Amino acid sequence: MSARRNLWANRLRSDFRAALGMLAVLACVPFFVTSPYSLGIVIVSMYFAMLAMGWNLLAGFTGQFSLAPAAFAMLGAYTTGLLNYHWQAPLALGLPAAVLGMALVGWALGRLILRLRGPYLSLTTLSFAEIARVVISNSHEFTRGDQGLNVPTLMQSRVGYYYLFLAVLAFTLVGLYLLMRSKVGRFWLAIRDDSIGAETRGIDVVRYKTLAFGLSCAICGFAGALYGTFSQLVSPELGLLLQTGLVISMVVIGGIGTLTGPLLGALLVYLSSEWLREIGGIQLIVFSALVIVFARFFRTGLWGLVTSWRSRLKTTPDVAKESS
Amino acid sequence: MSLLMTRGLYKHFGGVTAVNDVSFAVEEGEILGLIGPNGSGKTTVLNMLSGFLQPDAGEVVFAEENVTRLTTVELARRGLLRMFQMTRVFGRITTLDNMLVAGMAMGLTEKETNQRAQVLLEELTLAHVQYLDAGQLSGGQRKLLEFGMCFIKPPRIALLDEPFAAVHPVMREAMANFIRRRHAMGQTFVLVSHDMPIVVELCQRSVCMNAGKVIAVGSTRSVLESTPVIEAYLGSSSHA
Numbered sequence: 001m002s003a004r005r006n007l008w009a010n011r012l013r014s015d016f017r018a019a020l021g022m023l024a025v026l027a028c029v030p031f032f033v034t035s036p037y038s039l040g041i042v043i044v045s046m047y048f049a050m051l052a053m054g055w056n057l058l059a060g061f062t063g064q065f066s067l068a069p070a071a072f073a074m075l076g077a078y079t080t081g082l083l084n085y086h087w088q089a090p091l092a093l094g095l096p097a098a099v100l101g102m103a104l105v106g107w108a109l110g111r112l113i114l115r116l117r118g119p120y121l122s123l124t125t126l127s128f129a130e131i132a133r134v135v136i137s138n139s140h141e142f143t144r145g146d147q148g149l150n151v152p153t154l155m156q157s158r159v160g161y162y163y164l165f166l167a168v169l170a171f172t173l174v175g176l177y178l179l180m181r182s183k184v185g186r187f188w189l190a191i192r193d194d195s196i197g198a199e200t201r202g203i204d205v206v207r208y209k210t211l212a213f214g215l216s217c218a219i220c221g222f223a224g225a226l227y228g229t230f231s232q233l234v235s236p237e238l239g240l241l242l243q244t245g246l247v248i249s250m251v252v253i254g255g256i257g258t259l260t261g262p263l264l265g266a267l268l269v270y271l272s273s274e275w276l277r278e279i280g281g282i283q284l285i286v287f288s289a290l291v292i293v294f295a296r297f298f299r300t301g302l303w304g305l306v307t308s309w310r311s312r313l314k315t316t317p318d319v320a321k322e323s324s
Numbered sequence: 325m326s327l328l329m330t331r332g333l334y335k336h337f338g339g340v341t342a343v344n345d346v347s348f349a350v351e352e353g354e355i356l357g358l359i360g361p362n363g364s365g366k367t368t369v370l371n372m373l374s375g376f377l378q379p380d381a382g383e384v385v386f387a388e389e390n391v392t393r394l395t396t397v398e399l400a401r402r403g404l405l406r407m408f409q410m411t412r413v414f415g416r417i418t419t420l421d422n423m424l425v426a427g428m429a430m431g432l433t434e435k436e437t438n439q440r441a442q443v444l445l446e447e448l449t450l451a452h453v454q455y456l457d458a459g460q461l462s463g464g465q466r467k468l469l470e471f472g473m474c475f476i477k478p479p480r481i482a483l484l485d486e487p488f489a490a491v492h493p494v495m496r497e498a499m500a501n502f503i504r505r506r507h508a509m510g511q512t513f514v515l516v517s518h519d520m521p522i523v524v525e526l527c528q529r530s531v532c533m534n535a536g537k538v539i540a541v542g543s544t545r546s547v548l549e550s551t552p553v554i555e556a557y558l559g560s561s562s563h564a
Contacts, residue, residue, distance in 0.1 A: 003455035008421045183428045190414045190425045197412030200374070201473060202400030202429040257416075 005311065008189065009181060012259070016177045018303075019260040022267075023170050029162075036158045043158075045270035046165040047227045052250045052262035053172055054219030059248075060257035061180065062212040063192030064114070065122045069220045069247050071129030074239030076102045076221025077228035078136060081149040086142075091154055095225050102221025103214045110213035114206055117195075129239060137236040148235035151228040161230050168226060169263075172219055176259060179215075188212055192257075242284075246273075249291045255301030264303055325388055327352040327512055328373070328404070328481055333382035335368050335536075342368045343379070344536040350481065355503070355513040357527030357544055359520075361556055364533040366516045367409070370483050373514070374406035375399045387480065400429075403480030409489055411466040415459030419450055419469055422458050426473035437476060444472040447505075449498060464495030471502055481512045488519045500526065524548065532556065 004010060029042060055069040079101045080094035089097070113124045136143045143149060155161060179185050187208050190198040199205045228234040237243075246269065254265020269287060276283035298305055326349035335343040343365045350356045358366050371377040373384055375396035383392040386404055394402075414422050420441055427437025445451045448468045453461060458469060467487060474482055484503075488496045500522060503513060507526070517523050523530065523544060530544040534556035540547045547553055 006418050006455045006457070008417050008424075183434075186417075186421070186425045186428060189417055189421075190429075193414035193416050194412050196408075197414065198425075198429075199396045200400065200406055200408070200412060201426050202397055202405075203425075204397050 005314075008186065012177065012180055012185075014307075015259045015303075016173070019173055019177075019263050020170075022260065022263055023166065023173065026166055026169075026267075027163075030159050039158050039162050041271065041274050042267075043162055043165050043230060044227075045267050046169050047223055047230075048247065048250060048270050049169055049263050049266035050172055050223035050226075051220050051247045052254070052266045053169075053176060053259075054216045054223065055247050056251050056256060056258075056262040057176060057219065058212050058216040060251060060261075061185065061192060062188040062209060063195070064209060064212065065118075066213070066216070067122050067126040067241070067244055068129040068132075069216070070241070070243035071132050071239040072102050072106065072217045072220035073224030073227065073243075074136070074234070074236065075105065075132055076224035077151070077234040077238055078143060078149065079221065080225040081151040081228055081234045082143065084152060085144075085149055091152060091229060095222070095229075098225035099218045099222045103218035106217025106221075107210055107214040109217075110210035111206075114209040114213060126241070129241065129244065133236050133239040136239070146236060148233045151232055151234055153232050154229045165226065165230075168222070173259060173263070180259070184208065184211070246270075246287070249287045251301075252291050252294050253287075253301055255303030256299075258301075258303050261301050261303040265301065268302070326350060326385075327387060328514070329385040330369070330373070331383050331385070333369065333372060333384070334380045335365075335372060335377060336380055341536050343372070346382070346533070346536075346538050348531045348538060348541055350512060350514055351529075352512055353507075353510045354529060355507055355515055355527045357523040357530035357547075358514055358516045358533070359518075359523060359530055359547070360533035360539075363535075364556070365536040366533055367485060368536075369533070370406065370485050370514070370516060374404065374483055376406075400479075401431075404483070405474050405479040405481075406483040407467075407470050407474055407485060407487060409486040411463065411470050413458040413461070413466050413469050413473070416457055418455050419445065419458050419461065420454040422469055423472055423476055427476040430477040432477055440476055441472070444475060448472050448502065462492075462495075464491045464498075467491060468495065468498060468502075471499065475506065478506070478511060481514065483514045483516075485516045486518065487515070488517055488522060496522075520548065 030039060033039060051069050051073055055066065058064045058066050076098035079098040080091065083089035083094045083097055109128060113121055116124060137145055139145065187198065187203045190203060191205055191208055195205050224238060250265035250269045251262045253269060255261025273283040276286055294301055328350040331347050333343050333346040346369055358369065360366050368377065372379045375394055379392060383390055386402065391399060414425060423441035423445065424434060424437050427440060428434065445454050448471060450465060450468055450472065453465060458466065461469060487499055503526060507513065515523065515527055527544045529542060530547045531538055532540040532547050532553045539552040539556060540550045
């Protein structure tokens with residue numbers, strides 16, 4: 001019976017429960033942490049968790065290694081900001097426009113590049129990300145360039161923002177869980193493991209890759225748009241490659257191809273980066289080294305280590321019973 | 325009318341003509357052997373039949389429909405499935421999950437796929453490894469799993485590329501038995517293999533290719549005994 005735990009549906013369910021548990025813990029934080037600064041740090045880490053979940057959908061579940069999650073967050077933030085700045089569009093219109101806009105850009109980009117594989121796909125997304133950032137940075141009259149763009153806030157309450165981010169994170173998590181449990185999620189896993197094999201079985205690989213790309217971009221775009229309303233300022237810095245590197249390190253350290261891993265990684269990496277910043281700004285060195293260590297020795301990340309320890313603990317009594 | 329036909333297929337790679345005016349037919353319910361020495365163009369023909377390559381000229385007709393320009397996915401949905409020489413299973417999900425993916429891709433429900441998968445895994449002696457990740461299976465077990473995935477919804481025709489290559493004799497026999505049972509139920513196969521004893525045993529008819537051309541077609545015995553085929557495998561006496 002214990003072997004059934006290995007089935008995708010069962011693995012996913014226990015992964016989902018763990019991720020929900022983490023969100024439940026996050027929901028309790030404002031009861032104990034009241035400093036607006038500290039709450040702000042957790043809010044930003046939830047923003048990164050959304051980016052990490054969006055990127056993980058593409059890289060971890062579908063096997064497409066994009067280097068543009070931060071660029072899509074930046075573009076989402078600018079969609080909301082520019083609609084408001086030039087046409088006074090309310091956030092009720094600007095935020096959904098960021099989701100829809102990024103889904104469409106992701107879909108269109110996906111149609112163009114998803115027949116590419118491996119490094120070519122990554123390099124194309126990297127080029128797209130850099131072109132987008134440079135265009136925004138240089139279009140001073142339209143975007144205000146490096147000065148940044150003011151974005152109206154949704155609310156003044158920091159606790160309110162905290163729970164808004166948490167609710168969006170929970171919504172994203174539940175959506176991803178339902179998708180991964182469905183036929184679509186299984187097809188993504190098949191594409192990740194062997195795209196030619198998936199095609200041979202009758203799976204429309206380009207269609208499902210494009211869907212993953214569009215959804216991933218929509219999640220990142222929404223995260224960026226929401227972050228823009230929280231910080232009330234968007235700038236091309238949101239789309240720096242450094243930010244993408246941070247997202248990738250969060251997923252790799254937390255556990256790629258899982259629901260809990262990106263969440264765990266985002267919280268750990270961002271919270272500890274704040275702490276490391278205080279002791280001398282060595283966070284980038286530490287995370288780069290950690291990514292190398294995890295990619296080399298613990299490819300399943302922290303969440304993978306936790307699940308393997310857990311399954312060892314659960315199987316040991318079974319083995320003991322059988323041998324006695 | 326034959327179930328599958330090729331008419332004057334050509335494929336060039338740069339200056340090399342890999343497939344040169346290849347025409348043959350596969351009848352419903354038969355096992356057709358596609359044989360020939362290495363580099364004769366068998367796999368290229370299989371790639372064109374299964375939509376992985378587009379021919380430069382000629383056409384492929386399947387179930388009275390011209391399918392020459394259809395994609396692999398469109399062909400799979402019409403019931404033309406292909407197995408590769410190198411196994412293509414989904415390594416990071418379980419054996420049973422692999423079957424579920426294959427069934428769902430063919431339009432079956434999860435429940436229906438699960439029921440069929442249990443029967444097939446039992447038949448293929450894979451039931452004991454159904455909860456193991458496919459990446460942990462042996463090479464032979466992976467090939468058997470590919471058979472299971474291919475037959476979760478029986479195709480109209482299955483194209484098998486070297487299924488017996490580099491497989492333990494026990495697994496080889498399990499695969500051959502599986503093909504025999506399915507053939508008895510009316511299944512059509514195209515079998516590419518270098519394993520002549522099994523080609524002789526399983527295939528009623530064979531097509532032999534050499535240097536991109538069809539050099540013999542007919543009953544498997546007559547093909548293997550024909551002079552051009554003997555020369556293709558052993559070299560012509562004039563070169564001796």
